[in-house]
Amino acid sequence: MICMIDLRSDTVTQPTEAMKAAMVAAPLGDDVLGDDPTILLLQQRCAELFGKDAACFVPSGSMANQSAIRAQTSPGDEIICHRDSHVYCYEAGAWAALSGCSIALLDGPRGQFEPEDVAAAIQADDHHFATSRLLVVENTQNRGGGAVWPLRRIEAVTAEARKHGLRCHLDGARIWNASAASGVSLAEYARHFDTVSACFSKGLGCPVGSIICSDADTIHRVHRARKMLGGAMRQSGILAAAALYALDHHRDRLVDDHAHARRIAESLAGIDGVSIDPDAVETNIIYFDVQADAATVVELVESHGIRMLDSGPHTIRAVTSLAVDDSDMDVVCESLPKVLACR
Template sequence: MIDLRSDTVTRPTEAMLESMHRATFGDDSREGDATVQRLEAMAAERTGKEAGVFMPSGTMTNLVAMLAHGRRGGEVLLEDGSHTLNAELGGIAGVAGLFYRGIPGHRGAMDLDALRESIRPTTRYHMGTALIWMENTHNRAGGAVLQLAHMGAVAGLAREHGIPVHLDGARLFNAAIALGARTTDIARHADSTCFCVSKGLSAPVGSILCGTREFIERARAYRRMVGGNMRQAGPLAAAGIVALETMVDRLAEDHRAAKRFAEGLRRIDPSLCDPRDVETNLVRVDVSKSGRRATQWSTDLQAKDVLVAPAGTYTLRFVTHRHITTADVDTAVDAVSGLWGRG
């Protein structure tokens, strides 16, 4: 099977498995675990923040960030298509007790005028804007990368109004590779940020939330509240350390594979996708011209040993990762080509 459903399907490397075997078994929620602490310190360093806290998932780091920034009842402003608004089951309101306002955007970047107009002070009539949120790379925008100038403009607006900024950096390292920037250059536009080691970086589990020491202390309390204490998490953190040490630079290969895939599809029919939109490892494909739904395409491709996730009625999302070779990309293009002409 050529599994293009997600970069989360990546399996741990041999080096990760060895490091897990040798890891410490301290209790992360009591006296602490040395391996977890080392991963958290590395994460803080990579994002230019004072501290980090290890959690089981990106969804939890986002949720805990909302809780730890506080201001229950306030509004969070985030791009309409953001993962948090669309795929994190309403935790923003249901658990964090925040209102949200989706801001229209282009390729994941919020419209700055709309954002400016949506910022509200706290008055007797409004709870006011509690948090401004960015996502880089942006999942639903097909792995689109927020430019540093845009992030700076958002951060500037937030600062003007004294509003904290959170960056959902689930694929922060993909963004850094695509921008040719350091992760610290990206994360400096946010007060808190998180990233996942469980996606293209190939570790089996884990995300780290980073921010000031004081923010992270509060985040530790909220992590406990939402059931995120992991006890003997050393082996998971050990894999995360190897991920950061060895898996970052190779993400460029995933980006090249995604581009090759998009170019192959474009040769089949330009309506499928525009390779210029493919900046990282995600490729959104529009199959509407075929008249067949994405779920049908997914079933038909599976019969040709290609796994893909439907991402809309007529949209498929293909994701390249460490286990996808150039030959796999070409096979997947051939599979789409074979199905395209079918009436």
């Protein structure tokens, strides 16, 4: 059997032995009754890290985003976000199904947009139209190639939204990567938003879990939304323990994932029929185009022990994480030019 190097996503990581030991050792309670000490500790720690009053642990990034939307909108409201955002593309239309909202989509390179785009999307205060209520920014931007939003642009788009009375949500599933790459603190990013979500089950390597941070009133509403969505759990401190472990041990190493992604991008750059700009690889996500059919190329690469995802007819995605190490990178960077040259 070939040993697979898994570059499909940073969600494929397995908990390490040390993380599992931390999970087993965690004191537990009943989080629905509000007394799981490890959940309480994680929520307090995250609130502090993001400079907010309070936090709420949820099972997934999608539930984090959708609880934040549910807590800050009413049916008939409109959300503004990028066309490539996870909230719009990959959460099963939950903004409409669960919160009764419509959505206004913005365009722009690498999943980003400008304050003028926000201004143009705001509905007039007229009874014919939906009420513009919430701006969503994704940082890093997954479909934007793991791009990091410049702080200046975040300041500008959120200021524009606030001028029109909108609230602002940050889908920070990979905010850890943004912060590691830019040196901007989590609290500095979060300062511009009413709610921030962040995932533990991506680059931080936990099996499950996300957090939402905000002011106390909003977190009170998020708690209700979480319950409604079926995401209130009991001895969930066992999951929070993994997250606490990851905050202490897996944040510093994210820059290694970024260096690995850059190495892969550079090894792809010289291959005939492959198009990629290595300078556009800022964090742990690599998108590249192939002339051939992407699904066929992914199958071929997999037969050589490297797993990636086709994400369009001619587009392939690879993501680095703690599931892969330096020696895996040696194999990947040696194999890809050979395999792709003979496709």
